[in-house]
Amino acid sequence: MPDSTAEMLEETVGGDASTSLYQRILNDIRDRIVSGEWEPGYRIPFEHELTAEYGCSRMTVNKALSQLAKAGLIERRRRSGSFVRRPQSQAAVLEIHDIRVEVEALGLPYRYELMAQTKRRATTVDRDRLGPSPSTAGQVLALQCLHYAGVRPFCVEDRLISLAAVPEAADQEFRKSAPGPWLIGQVPWSAAEHVIRAASADSETAADLGLASGAPCLIIERRTWSAERPVTHVRFTYPANAHAVVARFTPSDS
Amino acid sequence: MPDSTAEMLEETVGGDASTSLYQRILNDIRDRIVSGEWEPGYRIPFEHELTAEYGCSRMTVNKALSQLAKAGLIERRRRSGSFVRRPQSQAAVLEIHDIRVEVEALGLPYRYELMAQTKRRATTVDRDRLGPSPSTAGQVLALQCLHYAGVRPFCVEDRLISLAAVPEAADQEFRKSAPGPWLIGQVPWSAAEHVIRAASADSETAADLGLASGAPCLIIERRTWSAERPVTHVRFTYPANAHAVVARFTPSDS
């Protein structure tokens, strides 16, 4: 017959039996932190205390605590113990969705239209759009597209693709499907930068979106790199009332 | 004299001697993935191969690989090995900075002004602004503030604070310092939601910001919870040309 206290705890708290012990310890502690039960500054039980509480070895407890420390939820100090950290960075995770998914989530039929397609040698402006690069860019593909939600234009896409990074794009027809989803399947990207801002629609964009010139728009620009090399730059312009970017943050993922 | 191959590798790749061995293994592999040397689908050397390569035990290698798997960079399959994953989620980390820091980064003197302060029982609108809550909100504090960059208004802040969550706010004077930084030091928050959108300035906001009515603005709204309880809702309104939100993503942090 094993130690009764430890066994009862193992069965009553944490997750089901399928999750590993260190994961259950991690979850237990994380839950107590995010629920506010253990406030910032609170000293978490020492490893040897948790070892006794869960009836396991120190390595198992250590694995859970180390990962919590790496996730930034706790701070570990030698000789003193582990303490709940105050969340200090105002960070949030921003998920960029596919426009098709976004439109269909609104219950509207999605339609895509290619307006213009140009292949050219990269100009200075093009290089600037693609962002910092170790090598000089060669050919680029410039695309202008329109995404519809039902009968109304939903957003304008203005994209530049580096053919040095994605030579296959030269042979690709972007009549039926948008370049975004195609590129994701084609090129693994290692870094991305987003800029979100507001601006008045210029006359051309306003015409495309069926807006009055000068109407407020939300502009999302994204640069993508694959292995240090610029892949693409894209600018989405949405009418102000059509779109909002939502970002959430919870320390519950780890 | 120790084993030459292992020792040479330990000395030539990865970081300096201060970083731990598992961390160096982790870095080495991560670097090869993000540099594109190991493309998605590539089979990473087996644990026992890395064990031989680094001259260490399997546990050490396992720790590095497990963490890479948790970070989403690789996928581990029993009996088959570990494989480089294709980055599939278009997620980015969004950092929200303090406005003071933001203004000072532009090289402009920062000034803050409290325009209005009201204490009242939470209305239906207030409850809606604070977001989903298990309990009914009591008293709230409503603040309107103006942040200046030099002599020009930089952004309007419209904030609601739940006094049930932060009773200390009732006694606080927000004349000299903005409520944002004060709240961060006061309340540990466990969840946050951001909405970023564009809109025309309403006449009141336009007047505060010195804009023409209907001028495009960037609006950032943030709701914050502490232990499931709504803490605050804030809406920042920036003139379109004053501000942009930047978000970056690299898998290099882990």
Add this chain to the structure above:
DNA sequence: ACTGCGATTATGTATATACATATCAGAAAG
């Protein structure tokens, strides 16, 4: 009271070992 030093303590990292589990390849049986 102050200073220095050693003992204590909690964490940090690494090892050898053990057994569980999913999965695949190939052998054995039908």
Add this chain to the structure above:
DNA sequence: CTTTCTGATATGTATATACATAATCGCAGT
């Protein structure tokens, strides 16, 4: 020729152990 069984393999988790390191406490000696 197909199905089933079995063994090999790589990962997943956990343990006991060991030594390193940083920080702190308390004691001894000035």
